[in-house]
Amino acid sequence: MSDGNAFAEGPSSLEMTRGGVSKGLLGRLRHLLYAGAVALAMLAAFFLQPLDQFSWVFQSRLANHAPSGEMVFVGVPRDTVDPALDHRREALAETLRELDRQGAGKIYIDVVFDEASTPEADKALSDAIAALGPRVALVDHIERSATSGDRIERTMDAIGGQAERVASRRTANWLGFVWTKQYGYTIDGKRQASLAAALAGIDDARPGEFQIDYTIPAGDFTSIEVGSIENGEEIPNVAGRTVVIGQEESVSDAQVKVPGNYGVPPSYVAIYAAESLRSGRTGFLDGLRALTIYTFLFAALIIAVRTRKRRQIGYFALVASIPALLYVGSYIGVRMELSYCIALLVVYGLFRSRAQLKDRVAMVDTETGLPRLRALEVSALKNNLTHGHIVVARIHGYEHVLRTLARDHRSQYILKLVDRLRASDSDLAIFYEGHHLAWHSKEDDTQVLSEHLEGLRAIFAAPVNVAGSSVDVGISFGVARLDGDPATRLAAAVAAAEESSEALQPIKVAETGSRFDQLWDISLRARIDEAMEAGEIYCVYQPKVDTARGAMVGVEALVRWHDPARGFIPPMHFIAQCEKAGRMEHLTRYVLQSACSAGRLMHFRGRNVTMSVNMSATLLGDLRIVGIVRNALQASGFDPRFLILEVTETSRIGDLATAATILEELKSLGVRISIDDFGCGAANFETFFELPFDELKIDRLFVSNLTTNAKAKAIASSIVSMGREARIMVTAEGAEDEETLRILNEIGCNYVQGYVLSRPISLTNLLKFQVSDGDSALEA
Template sequence: MRLPVRCAPLLLMAKKLFSSERLRHAAIAIGLAVLVGVGTFLRPVDITLWSLQAKLFDRPASSEIVFVEVAAAADPGGGSAENRHLLRSIRYLREAGAERIFLDLPVRRSNSPALDRELQRELVRSADKIVLTRVVRPDLVAGRFSQGNDPFFEQDMRVVSSDYQADFLGYVWDIEASYSDGTVNLPAMWSALAANGRSREGISLDYSIGRNSVPRYKIDELQPGLGGAGILAGKTVVLGPAGTDARIVKIPGYAFGPSSLVHILAAETALRGTGQNLGWLWMIGAFGLSLVLGAIAFRRAMPRRVFYFLWLASLAATFVLTAHLGVRALFGETLVLTLVYGSLRATVNFKRRHLFVESRSKLPNFVALQRDFGEYPREQTSIVVAKIARLDAVFATLSPTDQARYLRQLASRLALGDTRSTIYYDGGKYFAFFVNSGEFQDIQEHLEGLRAVASQSITVSQRVLDVSMTIGVDESSEKSISSRLSAAIAAADQAREAYRPVFIISDFAADSEEWDYSLQARLESALSEDRISIKLQPQVDLRDGRIVGAEALARWVDEERGDVPPSRFILQCERVGRLDELTKRILSKSLYAAEVLQARDHHPRISVNVSAIQFVDSRIAELIEKNLMIHSADPAKLMIEVTETARIENFSVARGVFEQIKRLGVSFSMDDFGVASANLEAMFELPFDEIKVDQIFVRDVHHSETARAIVANVVRLARDAGLTSVAEGIEERETYDLLREMGCDVGQGYYISRPLTLSHLQEMMTLQKDTPLLRNKFG
């Protein structure tokens, strides 16, 4: 069902509002507080707070209501003494001028009918002043005190309810205006006592009215001749039992007291005009709404902190104010709101300090970048990654403090032109930030200008340090943030300072054969289902044509697209961080092939391609060692063919990884020698055993003097350096013969053999072994 058009702006506004982390946290806190309020889980907390409020203020009672206690008389004669004592007390109270008399004790028949009739006549004679009480709902009070008046005495008398309801701790906080057992409904005694107060359905007792300020006497102290004349004139008197005959309740701040005091304090509350009840929904509504408005209004840290302080102060002030006004407020749910919101914000701040912040630079890290991505519009947001070359070499000369200064200066330069931009640092050589591509007519030109500024030398502790930087950009909108970040990092790796310092990932999209956004999902499936296989292209000794090795080439036949070129899916693996997974599978299959060939008494070297970027740490060494332990292949027959050696930025680190692998007995080959200028440096810095002459020279060696000169010099260089030379791309007999004349050691190409399956390679080697004359017949 589609929503009306007029609702769309409201939904958009709501979505924008709650994209804020603080608003989401406020909504969560309010929701949990409401659930707690509905479940009434925190009433013990409210009771504790009410008890504390009762101690904050101490107000005197009105003194219009007097509590007079009647001690039980010793009566072995069946109750006549008790009724006689009650009769004398009523007469005395009436003669003393009491305006109203509430008998908060049961009036029962005795063994003296004449005395009972006299007591009944006295009650009726003073019916305008005397009010009887009784328990309507025995389930609310202790059973032994629930015995009511004898109906004989209730005739023509006004009767009220002395019921009350205590909580599980024995306190009475709220009392109803009337009580009913289903057949009779009586007004509560407190409402009759406060006849001049405001009428209401129920009341919350204001315990700031001190119990000790209620006038309280023993009847024996007021009898004629014992003083007290004039004390009761014009007063309302509650005549109740004393000592253990009374129903006992807990009164905050005063331990225990007779239940008559509960109704007297409730009446005093009504006379004072207090006793209102402020429910949890009102509290959550007021403080929850103010919290939401504050989160919207205050975006900067300092004003927001001031708001939080005032918000907490207002909560404390409300606690004191409600105690002063005698209002019973439920604070438990609001405390839940406060604690939940505070915990969520504290957790976020902790993560920002520890999990979301790079410790050295104090800049937000890439985990924080993925968290913050939701606050930006996907369609217009580009992810930019700046790669700082040779950063490890720079840091080797700096103290930790100077390293932090260097990183912060780089970050401030990358933020030039956009003060709102947040710069993220991964702790290695990558910085990242978001750019609104809609704000720039030419984002490439903008980033090239930014790079020119950011690449200026940085001065740290009076030392001038160069900055070398390439930039990668991902402009897609459909992929996840992790995929986009990986793509931007891959683009920064793909960029070259000399001729293409800013590489935009959409450049791949211009050529559908280079970048296919659906490729990643299919590649993930192929890796997880182990559907990427290998073929083996034979390498022969050019002197006698004997097969001495084979290069393992990755092959992937997609169910939808058929054969996918290795250059395409290997690059995709690199972009999305799955290169190690691909290498692991190719290495395992290659070692298995070596195992099978070795079992058939064939011992060729198996070359496995590994990207130069995988030599930044020892993971590749651990991967190779683990696979060698699984397979029984001879490590000496494993050749690691390092591709794109120009991408090695730290030869010191790479050399350590090379040596770790060579200790396993494995050899190294440099692929595509002669294509990039860094190859000579790589050959000098790293312990290679073999160099492969790139096929762009080999293919033209028979037709171009320049190509022939290059190949001849590379072969001679390899021989002088004690390395094996391998020529790849041999496609015709003339090239094969010329390379052999030049002294090249090993050849590889379609003239010799196309890539073969393991069974076909095994068959070829068996045939060549059995028929030596076939060694020089290829194609």
């Protein structure tokens, strides 16, 4: 079975934690645990019992073995017990006398005569039974009734006399099969050996049950019709052999089936059970033990085998072992419940397929169909690339393209750029994300590669024609030699591309061990995840104050990272690196859960403030963010009416229509939406008009210059007026002195954040915060 199918190892399998443990390994073990739990639940509910029984039927036919030859079945007509047919009883009496004359061993009469016939017929049968003495045993039948429980059918004492008695339960399961037999039964307070155990020479009526092996073909048993004895025909030798007298088969009303045979005499089940005891073929591997063993073997495979090809072989071996074990079990006489092992395999495969699908979706840009930059890192790791260079092309002026071209036309624009990059190699794999295009170059000589890139820049000198319009292209390159961890080298190439300049340095080479590696090393996904788990990434909270009332009305959650080795890492750096590593959703989920839990605690303490959380505009292209927010609210129990999502970097919204749909879905949860840094960049009137915002936050550029620049004051005043007219809350951030507060109150902006009121503080200090504290509040 291929990893590329049900057991696919998604790209995440290449990620490593800082301790060297593969995150893919942890993912596989986690999915195995989930699959084991599902299989165990099925086992507890006997959910797959029908499948097991069909597998046992199959197993019973895989291998055949010969009977012991110690037992002979004598079939009598099914109407032998009819009291109106007295001649049947007389014929049975004659059969018993003939078997006695031929030296038969122990005779078991598996027919119940519970009604009297004619005195002559009953006496003839009674005398024949008495004449056999201890060599005869009568079988009492235990019939199960749906209404009255077990019902005992036994031969009359007038016929049976003092003959030994054994018992047989005649009830099959809902499929018509009997898979186990008891060693004995309790009847009228006394223990009686079962017919099956007695036939095998075990007559101590011990407790417990045993498995029945059906691998003997029914036709191999010695069988005699009673009519043959009556007619004096030659019959098989019965001297010294155990004889079972029972009713002949009847396909029309048969209640008991034998695998591979239909309409066999009911007594055959006891004969099969006795043969199983005689040969020792009563082994049984129950579902719990089989599932436990299989799970441990599966886990050992996952842990011990690290290469994909070997895992493929291991997966195939696990799948192939199911029919192999059924065959071996049939051969050695061990029945196995393996359906839950199959369930484990299937459910694990489904989990891995789902993970692979999610990874595929995350690895591909939906607009262009091109793989993302993370896919380049995965490809480099998967193919163990250690030579050549990582090249990242930076598209200049891409923000203008986003604003002016429709969505379909933007994808055409990117694909035309890709065509130009493939001018010298039509099979070149290009990876795309944001305003970056990247690929792996096999060229080891950096100088030769730089000359090639200069030639590519010449190709890009001509504008691109999109939707009937000519669009100029500006491009520069970042290059990193692939001589270390591909994730680090890709990050270094991206950093170099960001440092490049069309005019001054169109090709920037990141040297090994340069500050680019140090700057972007923290973008590795494993380090970010581990930092969150260790509490190195955490939230601090900056109060939002209503200066008119002198009361704290809200809080903004701000994320911080303090690395034990590198110290405090600026938020702008590691947030950007989260985006490069594709971990923005994970970071947002982490901050949301922390902030909502803090908000719930504030409410519990009697302070019903709003909680604002920053949300990158890059997340407004996928409805998954709605599920993330919903889950955080449900997990924390925080009232959604008090949650405000502040959309940052609105210039990076790829499609305003899609973003509007997602924001409406978020608002349907009850949360409010804020536009951050309003008045700068693309956080402008068009964005405000197209998207359903509930709050505007005046950019700190204008707030910080209120006291010194009349234009800043005029812009801030117009934003406040616009918000009042549109009935939208307006908040000013970045107020750092009392004079700024005075001007804000003068223009009607009463909701303020800034160092003049409080720096970002820890949750502990936030719970103690009073507006009058002002600058005395402890900084987190």
